[in-house]
Amino acid sequence: MSVHVFGVTGLPLIHPGDDLPALLCGKVGFSDGDILCLASTVYSKSKGYVRTLASITPGPVALQIAGRDHEDPRFVQSVLDEATEVLLDDPFILSEMVHGHIGVRSGVDRSNIEDGFVILLPPDPKAAAEDIRTRIREISRADIGVIITDTVGRAFRRGQTGHAIGWSGMPAIRDFRGDQDLFGHTLQITEEAVIDEIAGFGNFIMGESNQGVPAVVFRGCGRWSGHDNLYFSPKEDVMRKALKCLQEKRSIR
Numbered sequence: 001m002s003v004h005v006f007g008v009t010g011l012p013l014i015h016p017g018d019d020l021p022a023l024l025c026g027k028v029g030f031s032d033g034d035i036l037c038l039a040s041t042v043y044s045k046s047k048g049y050v051r052t053l054a055s056i057t058p059g060p061v062a063l064q065i066a067g068r069d070h071e072d073p074r075f076v077q078s079v080l081d082e083a084t085e086v087l088l089d090d091p092f093i094l095s096e097m098v099h100g101h102i103g104v105r106s107g108v109d110r111s112n113i114e115d116g117f118v119i120l121l122p123p124d125p126k127a128a129a130e131d132i133r134t135r136i137r138e139i140s141r142a143d144i145g146v147i148i149t150d151t152v153g154r155a156f157r158r159g160q161t162g163h164a165i166g167w168s169g170m171p172a173i174r175d176f177r178g179d180q181d182l183f184g185h186t187l188q189i190t191e192e193a194v195i196d197e198i199a200g201f202g203n204f205i206m207g208e209s210n211q212g213v214p215a216v217v218f219r220g221c222g223r224w225s226g227h228d229n230l231y232f233s234p235k236e237d238v239m240r241k242a243l244k245c246l247q248e249k250r251s252i253r
Helices: 020-025 040-045 060-069 072-082 125-140 194-206 238-252
Strands: 004-008 035-039 050-052 085-088 095-096 102-105 117-119 145-154 157-168 173-175 215-219
Touching: 004 194, 020 040, 020 125, 020 145, 035 040, 035 125, 035 194, 040 117, 040 125, 040 145, 060 072, 072 095, 102 145, 117 194, 125 157, 145 194, 157 194, 194 215
Parallel strands: 035 145
Antiparallel strands: 004 215, 035 215, 050 117, 085 095, 095 102, 145 157
């Protein structure tokens, strides 16, 4: 496999109402089979998924957490508003969102936006990816895949990587179960999270500060078979169980 990867440069700062797919098509000649990695922040800005801190009134829980963590209580309230469940609230908020993604501070972002604003994750990232994919196909006639990415931390390791939170045009998981390895052993549990691998390299090209590269194109990845069951169910997720147990013990104290 030979894969060509390039960042999309020269895009303007994105504002609510901008036709992001048209702007992307103005910079890239898309081809069938391309995979577009797009930072969730630019999609959210184009759709107006932002809030002003001045419009947020923090409640008692937000005030309590903010006082302990030395955060702006309005920001903490915006995090709680986006969460369906808080798995951890000290030393940071780790929360689940309605679309199943679990992330620090509900993915609410204060970087790459004007002071006094926060950027929210798309409320339905998979629908967001399909929206971008459909619009690009209308403009360019190219059948591409789209991955919406967010930067998250990882258990047991320092540093952040890009993860896929929404995708369209490809399975999330490449399923090797039932295949045989080089020695004829049947694979029992191997499921490769391909969209996260692509998202991680996409994030490497995007950068994390002022590079101004919110989109990356992968060309030549080919196709794979698998499924979209990316997230563990609550019953399967041993990390979730451990965190809930820790949170309950803290509450008792």
